[in-house]
Amino acid sequence: MSLKAKLRLSNPWTQNFISGIILAMxxxxxxAILGLGAGGAQPSSAHVTTTAYATLYAVFTFTGFFGGSIMNTIGPRLTMALGTAxxxxxxxxxxxxxxxxHSWFALLGGVILGISAGLLWTVAGYIQFAYAEEKDKGSYIAWQLFLLSVGCALGALVVFLITKDITTLSGVPTSVYVTFIVIMASSLVVSFFCILPSEKIVREDGTRLAHFSATDFRTEIKECLMLLKDIRVVLLIVPMAATEMSSALIPTLTAHAFNLRTRSLSALINWTIQIPATLLxxxxLDNKRYARRIRGTMGLTISFVIVLIGWGLALSFQIKYGIKRDVESPAWDWTSTPYVAYFFVIFxxxxxxxxxxxxxMWVMSSLSNEPKLLARYGGFFKGMLSAGLAIAFGQEAGGVSYLGQxxxxxxxxxxxxPVMFYLVLKYVSDTNYFAEEGVIPPQEIQESAAKGNFGAVQDGATIEDGTDKAVTDFEEVVRN
Structure with a gap:
């Protein structure tokens, strides 16, 4: 397929790429500012900025939970635009x-961003979950997070270049705030002109995602609350809440222990290393040589090992160097010996x-292909991430020790x-991906079904015995 066709605005991959660009902006x-600790201000201001963050994520938890219902009612374009504001x-x-x-504007901004961020992340999650075919879900997630990491790294690079000669505990200069505000405001224009309604999205083979029908907001709220009756979703609450919490604690440790230019360098390292990590x-997660359940198990094993190493190093650094909130900041520079150890913590x-x-994200997206349900999943996912961050910032605002956090x-x-291993082994399979009501299979699967080969659904998988109902549903989708 030509590059022009690949990059057409209605292509699912293009919409996911644009969504990643908006996330980066x-x-x-x-x-990038969060990674500096104290909102880029002086470390002595950390209490106010931490309170603003805690407020932001408390509101975000609520709006994220219902974000899918809002998006299903007003559509992805308007929801995304409101989300950037x-x-x-x-x-x-x-x-x-x-x-x-004066703290009032920062606290008010936390409330407003808590509302809009829930909407932004709902659309981003919906696009990466619902627009990708099963074989591409890992890469769609990776591309969004890759572009997000690029945005973080570029933002951190701007701060680093401006502050590389500042060896005090000061906050970032005014030029940093102005530059960032302009970039963020520009994302509103990109959202209005580049995010399309879901019914206009067409795969490369010419098929559409699903049969879309209008729903009212009351129905959407009811369906959103029904997520809490799905044991798979309930089991994911702790993994969702836990995965984002380090983005609050690590910058806090950095802000306490190091001067401004070292905080800037640490943020740059933190976000830059995520660029290749997400793609690799x-x-x-999308390795076609293995069944999806095996891929999921491989991914969980790798992730578990890296998490143990990272948090083990974070614990040992605090114990070795006596990092405590009630001890005056040592204001270390990157030339100081402790920064060698902290580099590996950041890495x-x-x-x-x-x-x-x-x-x-991959585990949650594997539970369904139905777009409206995935929109609710996307909002719920970010709502629970925000709940985790609200807990993290709440601990910091409440004076919990760094070691306790x-x-x-x-x-x-x-x-x-263990929860995610259970879900992958029990619920993730290579069969019946497009048997859900209203979901349109890609052309290759329709052709396979038309020949009577309803087993060749994806990646050479076969529909197992005992799935006659799913096969019947799938045949009905193909005939319609």
Whole structure:
């Protein structure tokens, strides 16, 4: 297929790529500031910024939970545009607080961003979950997170270049805030002109995603609440909450222990290492030589090992160097001996953050192909991630020791893996992907079904015995 056809706006891959670009322009820049600790301000301001973050994620938990219902009602374009709007306002609030010392705008910005971020992430999750075929779900997740990591790395690079000669505990200059606000505001334009309605999305083989029908908001809310009756979704709550929490703690440790230019360098390293990590891990999850259940088990094993290494190093660093909130900051520079050890903390926790989040997304996306359900999954997923961050920032705002926070997050992540291994081994298979009501299979599967080979659904898999109902549903989809 020609490059022009590949990049047409209605191509699912193109929509996923654009979604990643929007994430880079908004969330990427936001996370670049978050990675500095204290919202880019002086470490002494950490309490106010942490409270703003805790407020943000508490609101985000609620809006994320119902984000799928909103998107299914007003569509992905408007939902995405509304979702981008709060980021520049939040950064503006941090900027105002850094200049004036007045916290009200930063706290208000946290509430507004909590609302809009839930909408943004719902659409992003929906696109990566629902637009990809089963064989491509790992790569769709990887591309979004790859582009997000690029945005984070570029944002961190901007900060680093501006602050590389600042060896004090100061906050970032005004030019950083202005640059970031302009980039974030531009994402609103991209959303309006480039995100298409789902019914206009056409695969490369000419087939569409599903038969779309209008639903009212009351029905959507009811269906969203029904997620809590799905044991698979309920079991994923702890893994979802745990996977994002390190993005609060690691920057906090960095802000406490190091000067500004070292904070900037650490953020740059953290986000840069995630760029290759996401792409390489996506290759594992989409490796066609293995069945999906085996791929999932391989991915979980790799992720589990990296998580153990990363959090083990974080614990040992705090114990060895006595990192405590009630001890005055040593204001180490990157030339200091402790930074050699901290480099490996940043390196492995950065990789762990990226691939563990990918793993949770992959497991959740494997549970269905039905677009409207996946929209609810996407919103619920980000809502639970936000709940985890609300807990993390709440611990920090409440004065919980750094070691206590690290132990809490380590235990939550370690407990998550047996749960995900269970879900992969019990619920992930290579059969009946397109038997759900209204879902249109790709052309190659329709052709296979037309020849009577209903077993050749994906990757050479065969429909197992005892699935007559699923086969009947699939035949009905093909005939219609």
């Amino acid at each position: 908004t969330v990427g820049i936001y996370l 709060g980021y520049s306002m939040f950064v503006g609030g941090l900027w105002y607080f850094d200049l004036s010392g 891990f996506g290759l594992v 492995f926790t950065g990789i762990a953050y990226a691939i563990d989040q990918m793993m949770v 690290t132990l809490t997050q380590t235990i939550m992540q370690v407990v998550s893996f």
